Amino acid sequence: MLTVSDAPIDAAELLETFETTVASAGAIVTFSGNVRGQSDAGRVHALNLQDYSPMTQTGIAAAMDDANRNWPLLGLSVAHRTGRILAGETIVFVAAASAHRRAAFEAADFLMDYLKTKAVFWKKEETETGAVWIEPRAQDYEDAQRWRAKETTE
Amino acid sequence: MAKMLYFGRLSDLTGFVEETLDLPDHIQTAGDLRHWLDLRFEGDGTLLEPTVRIAINSELCFDSSAISDTDEIALLPPVGGG
Numbered sequence: 001m002l003t004v005s006d007a008p009i010d011a012a013e014l015l016e017t018f019e020t021t022v023a024s025a026g027a028i029v030t031f032s033g034n035v036r037g038q039s040d041a042g043r044v045h046a047l048n049l050q051d052y053s054p055m056t057q058t059g060i061a062a063a064m065d066d067a068n069r070n071w072p073l074l075g076l077s078v079a080h081r082t083g084r085i086l087a088g089e090t091i092v093f094v095a096a097a098s099a100h101r102r103a104a105f106e107a108a109d110f111l112m113d114y115l116k117t118k119a120v121f122w123k124k125e126e127t128e129t130g131a132v133w134i135e136p137r138a139q140d141y142e143d144a145q146r147w148r149a150k151e152t153t154e
Numbered sequence: 155m156a157k158m159l160y161f162g163r164l165s166d167l168t169g170f171v172e173e174t175l176d177l178p179d180h181i182q183t184a185g186d187l188r189h190w191l192d193l194r195f196e197g198d199g200t201l202l203e204p205t206v207r208i209a210i211n212s213e214l215c216f217d218s219s220a221i222s223d224t225d226e227i228a229l230l231p232p233v234g235g236g
Contacts (some may be wrong), residue, residue, distance in 0.1 A: 033236050049235060050161060050162065052159070052161060052209075052212075052228060052230070054212060055209060055212045055228075058212075080235055080236075091235070091236065092235065092236045112236060115234075115235050115236040116234050116235065116236040117233075117234050118233065118234070119233060119234065119235045119236070120230070120233050121233055121234060121235030121236075122161050122162030122163075122231065122233065122234075123234065123235065124162075133162050133163040133166070133231075134234075135162075135231070135232045135234060136232060136233075136234035140234065
C-alpha cells in the first residue's frame with residue numbers, strides 16, 4: 001500500500017488499517033516521521049514538500065519491491081505527505097509486517113533510508129529566520145549506504 | 155515546445171517552477187541544454203553540478219541523451235523526503 005498525498009497522515013488509523021491486511025503476522029514495525037519544531041536555523045514553522053508525479057510513486061514502489069525481495073514480508077505500507085506540513089505533524093509513515101521481528105525492523109529501516117535520500121521529494125523549511133531548501137545530510141547518505149547490496153534501483 | 159520543470163532550489167534560480175520553451179536548434183542533448191540553461195539563468199555552474207539530474211518524460215537520463223522539442227524535461231537537484 002502506497003500513498004503520496006497532501007492530506008494529513010493519521011498514523012494510528014493507518015496502522016489499524018494495515019493490521020487488518022496482515023492478520024497472520026507475528027511482527028509489525030511502524031515508523032512515523034514528524035516535522036521537528038527546531039532546526040539549526042531556529043524555530044520551525046513548517047516544511048513544504050514538493051514531489052514529481054509519477055517519478056515519486058514509481059521510485060517508492062520499486063524500493064518496496066526491493067524490500068519484498070530481500071526480506072520475508074507479509075505486507076508493507078508507506079504514506080508520504082506533500083505540500084505544507086506544520087511542525088509536529090506527520091510527514092511519513094512506514095509499516096512492515098513479517099512472521100518474526102528482524103525482517104520487519106530491517107525492511108522499515110531500509111525503506112526510511114530510501115525515503116530520506118532517494119525518494120523524489122524536495123523540502124523547504126520555513127523557520128522564524130526565513131525559508132531554505134533542505135537536502136539530505138551526510139549522515140543520511142551514510143545510513144543509506146548500508147543497504148547497497150539490497151537495491152536494484154539507482 | 156518543450157515543457158520545462160525546475161524543482162527544489164532550482165526554482166529559486168530560475169524564478170519559476172515551470173515554463174514552455176522553444177529549444178534552439180543547437181540544443182540536441184540533455185548536456186547541451188544544461189549548459190545553455192546555466193548561461194541563460196546566470197547559474198554560475200549551478201545547473202552543471204553532477205548532483206543536478208535531468209529527467210526526460212519522467213525518466214532519468216544522461217547528458218548524452220537526445221532531447222526533443224516535445225519532451226517534458228525536469229531539472230532535479232538532490233532529492234530526499236522523510
